[in-house]
Amino acid sequence: MQISFNNRTLDLTTPAVMGILNVTPDSFSDGGKFIDKNAAFNHAVQMVKDGADIIDIGGESTRPGAAFVSADEEASRVLPIVKKIAANLDVMISIDTSRPEIITECAAAGAHIWNDIRALTKEHAVECAAKLQIPVCLMHMQGTPATMQNNPTYKNVVEEVKTFLLNRIDLCVKAGIKAGNIILDPGFGFGKTVDDNYLLLKHLDKLCALPFPVLSALSRKSMLGAILNEPEAKLRDNASISGAVISVMKGAKIVRVHNVKATKEAILIADKVLKTN
C-alpha cells in the first residue's frame, strides 16, 4: 500500500506516524501554542526529526462547543504554514479540513492528503476530491462536533462504522475518486461512548481487513482519560502510545499522534513483531 500526490509518495508497508499540528486558538490539548507561524514551523521541524512521516495541519477546532471559524480565517491559519513546510521539509502534509475551498488552496500550496472528519459530506466536497485526485481520509462520526457526545447510540458500533465507511467509499468511487486514494478512520471520540471506542479499537482488525489503509487517531483523547482518570490531556501520552501499538498490531497503517518520537519507536517494535515469521 502507498499513497502519492504532489510528487511525493508515502510507502505504507511500514506504518506511518502522522504528527498533529494544530493552528487553532482553542484546540483541547495544545491549543494556542502553535498560533505563531514560527512556533508552528519549529514544532513541525521537531516532529520530522522525531520521525513524523506526515504533518497534519488543522485550523478548525472540532471540540464540542468550539467557536465557528470562517473559511477566510481557516485559510489564514493554515496556508502560510502549509507553504513553509512544503518549501522546507521532507514530509507529507495533510490538512484537517472539511471545506473544498480550503483543500483546493492547500493542494496548490503543496499539501498531499485531505483529512476530513466529515468524510466529504460538505457540499461539493466529493466532486472536489475527485477533481483534485488527492488522497482522502474518510472518518466516521455520529452527529456533529457540537452535539456528538450528547447521547451517542448504536446497536452494533463496529458494524455501523464499517457500513457507514463502505457507503462513503461507494459514493466516492462512483464520483470518480480512485479507490487507491482512500484512507479509512473509525473516528475515535466522535459521537461514541467510552465503551464504543474500546469496541472499535478491539475490533479494528475488521476495518483493517478492507483493502484500504486505516488511520487510527486516539492520541490524548478522553477515551484514555476515562480509564486513567486523568483529566489533563497532555498527561495521557503513555496511554496514547499504548493505543498506537494496539492499533498497529491490529493492522492500522497510519497513527495520528501528538508525541511523535515515542510513538514512532513503539510502533517500529509492533511492526517488527507483525513481520517476524
Ligand code: 7PJ
Ligand atoms: C481526528 C482527526 C481523528 C482524523 C481530530 C483530536 C480531535 N482526524 N482530527 N481522525 N481527530 N482523521 O485530535 O482529539 O480521530 S481533532
